[in-house]
Amino acid sequence: MTAPLDVSSEETKATPEAVVSGLGGAKAIQGRSLGQIAWMRLKQDKVALAGAGVVIFLVLVAIFAPVIVGWFGHPPNEFHQEMIDTMTMRPKGGSGISSEFLFGVEPQNGRDLFSRVVYGARISLLIAFFATMLSVLIGTVMGIVAGYFGGWVDAVISRLMDIFLAFPILVFALALVGVLGQFEMQLGVQGDTLRILLLIFVIGFFNWGYIARIIRGQTLSLREREFVDAARSLGARGPYILFREILPNLIAPILIYATLLVPANVLFEAALSFLGVGIQPPTATWGAMLSAATKYYTVPHFMIFPGMAIFITVLAFNLFGDGLRDALDPKSNR
Amino acid sequence: MVTYIIRRLIGALLMLAVVSMVTFSIFFVVPRLAGVTATDFANRYVGRAATQETVVEVAKKLGLNDPVVVQYGRWVKGIFVGSEFDYGSGVEHCPAPCFGYSFVTKKPVWPDLLDRLPVTLSLAVGASIIWLLAGVAVGVLSALKRGSLFDRGAMIVALSGVSLPPFFTGLIALSLFSYGLRITAPGGAYTPFSENPAEWAYNLILPWLTLAFLNAAAYARLTRAGMLETMGEDYIRTARAKGLKESTVITKHGLRAALTPIVTIFGLDVGILLGGAILTENVFSLPGLGKYATGAIAAQDLPKIMGFTMLAAFFIVMANLIVDLLYAVVDPRVRLA
Numbered sequence: 095m096t097a098p099l100d101v102s103s104e105e106t107k108a109t110p111e112a113v114v115s116g117l118g119g120a121k122a123i124q125g126r127s128l129g130q131i132a133w134m135r136l137k138q139d140k141v142a143l144a145g146a147g148v149v150i151f152l153v154l155v156a157i158f159a160p161v162i163v164g165w166f167g168h169p170p171n172e173f174h175q176e177m178i179d180t181m182t183m184r185p186k187g188g189s190g191i192s193s194e195f196l197f198g199v200e201p202q203n204g205r206d207l208f209s210r211v212v213y214g215a216r217i218s219l220l221i222a223f224f225a226t227m228l229s230v231l232i233g234t235v236m237g238i239v240a241g242y243f244g245g246w247v248d249a250v251i252s253r254l255m256d257i258f259l260a261f262p263i264l265v266f267a268l269a270l271v272g273v274l275g276q277f278e279m280q281l282g283v284q285g286d287t288l289r290i291l292l293l294i295f296v297i298g299f300f301n302w303g304y305i306a307r308i309i310r311g312q313t314l315s316l317r318e319r320e321f322v323d324a325a326r327s328l329g330a331r332g333p334y335i336l337f338r339e340i341l342p343n344l345i346a347p348i349l350i351y352a353t354l355l356v357p358a359n360v361l362f363e364a365a366l367s368f369l370g371v372g373i374q375p376p377t378a379t380w381g382a383m384l385s386a387a388t389k390y391y392t393v394p395h396f397m398i399f400p401g402m403a404i405f406i407t408v409l410a411f412n413l414f415g416d417g418l419r420d421a422l423d424p425k426s427n428r
Numbered sequence: 429m430v431t432y433i434i435r436r437l438i439g440a441l442l443m444l445a446v447v448s449m450v451t452f453s454i455f456f457v458v459p460r461l462a463g464v465t466a467t468d469f470a471n472r473y474v475g476r477a478a479t480q481e482t483v484v485e486v487a488k489k490l491g492l493n494d495p496v497v498v499q500y501g502r503w504v505k506g507i508f509v510g511s512e513f514d515y516g517s518g519v520e521h522c523p524a525p526c527f528g529y530s531f532v533t534k535k536p537v538w539p540d541l542l543d544r545l546p547v548t549l550s551l552a553v554g555a556s557i558i559w560l561l562a563g564v565a566v567g568v569l570s571a572l573k574r575g576s577l578f579d580r581g582a583m584i585v586a587l588s589g590v591s592l593p594p595f596f597t598g599l600i601a602l603s604l605f606s607y608g609l610r611i612t613a614p615g616g617a618y619t620p621f622s623e624n625p626a627e628w629a630y631n632l633i634l635p636w637l638t639l640a641f642l643n644a645a646a647y648a649r650l651t652r653a654g655m656l657e658t659m660g661e662d663y664i665r666t667a668r669a670k671g672l673k674e675s676t677v678i679t680k681h682g683l684r685a686a687l688t689p690i691v692t693i694f695g696l697d698v699g700i701l702l703g704g705a706i707l708t709e710n711v712f713s714l715p716g717l718g719k720y721a722t723g724a725i726a727a728q729d730l731p732k733i734m735g736f737t738m739l740a741a742f743f744i745v746m747a748n749l750i751v752d753l754l755y756a757v758v759d760p761r762v763r764l765a
Binding site for chain 1: 607744
């Protein structure tokens with residue numbers, strides 16, 4: 095990258111990391127890329143690394159869900175009526191936790207809670223990742239265009255951002271999924287595929303306001319920098335300056351806010367599933383499992399496993415995101 | 429000050445107009461774009477057993493084939509002056525704030541919404557008072573005792589609180605306090621405040637705490653950061669130097685400045701509050717608007733969902749307006765600008 099980094103070069107030379115490289119002997123001080131500097135800082139941050147470790151673990155669990163369930167569990171939609179006390183409809187012995195059912199079984203129909211939690215990770219992460227990508231895409235384009243062009247373009251986009259930020263997002267998402275979900279036949283896609291696409295679209299579409307505002311602010315200050323003037327005086331046009339000069343300098347904030355948006359989207363998806371507009375049963379989702387648990391709040395294990403799955407996922411992403419922000423953009427304290 | 433209020437009022441009205449358009453689009457334009465026809469809509473009104481001719485007839489009577497703008501105009505007009513509905517079984521009148529006619533119960537939606545409004549308002553207002561008081565108090569204490577055990581403990585709880593969805597904490601709370609210790613209501617009941625205030629609070633205390641916990645955590649973090657910053661300002665030293673009591677310095681000089689950003693963020697969070705209220709109502713089976721909306725979705729009763737969406741949006745816009753005005757009270761620079 096020839097353009098100045100967000101972390102200004104004078105400052106990086108003064109930080110210990112840059113000097114450390116000189117300790118190797120006669121080697122001269124080397125320049126470091128933003129990625130290298132961030133990685134060095136991130137390595138120091140044990141909490142963030144732990145978060146990253148959990149995130150990687152969760153992604154692997156989601157990808158290899160069928161294999162894991164094949165080893166340690168039963169198919170997620172298989173009934174195990176023999177595990178249920180027919181009088182109370184609760185698992186025999188309270189939870190049914192055993193070496194065969196690691197997390198016990200669900201009340202009423204005795205499905206394996208472990209495999210349902212594992213499969214729930216798939217839906218949760220799939221939707222959260224793609225919805226985040228959609229938000230980041232819309233947010234970045236809107237923010238960069240508003241910040242660079244200014245004037246009425248900025249005014250219109252900024253108003254739009256305000257509206258999206260002030261909107262009762264959950265209410266509108268609820269309405270939109272509720273409405274569209276009813277017209278399955280006319281939409282041409284059905285079942286889980288339709289719901290997944292719908293959730294990705296709705297969650298992604300309503301969440302771009304915040305990221306756009308941040309990108310806009312950064313673009314506003316970047317466009318006044320000398321390297322942009324230089325590019326312009328060399329004859330570069332709008333699109334070139336936007337995507338080749340300014341965009342590379344926005345990678346840090348985009349990465350940070352994308353990482354912090356994922357846990358928000360995990361919660362969003364869980365909330366919609368909890369309210370019954372997410373992926374429909376019998377497909378396992380964490381939110382829907384907690385929704386079923388409201389009828390059985392006297393059976394603690396039924397709520398604790400899916401709930402802890404959400405909590406751990408969200409916390410891990412938040413910790414990693416916070417660490418990433420400290421590493422990439424040490425000046426920001428928020 | 430007057431121009432500030434007028435500007436904000438106009439802004440709120442514009443926002444309401446936009447919100448009504450978006451709501452209308454969600455229910456009538458977006459499905460159209462996705463390939464849903466006018467007769468599909470009419471089908472919803474008359475029920476599945478109807479013949480093709482009646483459906484086409486009803487679609488015509490309800491004006492579902494008209495241009496979108498005309499339909500939107502008719503809908504807005506209904507809200508202000510009421511409107512007539514004709515399902516094919518005679519004309520029904522829907523009085524003034526007409527937010528539509530239920531597919532299922534064949535009754536106007538508005539009275540239903542009014543019935544459930546007090547529940548949601550009680551929940552939201554009570555919870556936000558708890559969360560603001562608890563969040564600000566914990567934040568201030570954390571900042572004053574920076575680095576202490578209390579500070580670190582509070583910040584760990586705050587970080588967890590942001591990562592815990594209310595439908596999980598609510599369930600845990602129910603399981604612990606209502607089922608285990610039997611000290612709180614088991615959920616599902618609501619007593620109006622006017623009938624029995626004690627019972628009203630007894631039924632709502634757990635939902636309040638659940639909903640408050642969601643954001644008290646975030647507010648504690650914010651207040652702590654704000655207090656740490658303001659307490660380092662020069663004017664705080666001046667206040668101390670002129671011999672003011674420490675409590676006066678903290679509340680009148682420190683907290684007042686630190687509160688301004690909290691008020692702003694609270695305005696932005698009213699939407700989150702309402703979303704949280706929907707979730708909380710569903711956890712505790714409270715018969716409020718959120719429960720009403722999810723019930724309507726399960727029953728595929730579009731007009732109910734639409735009425736709820738519009739009302740919810742209205743409240744958010746109003747809350748934002750109030751917060752903007754409060755902001756002017758807290759921060760003199762705003763009203764002078």
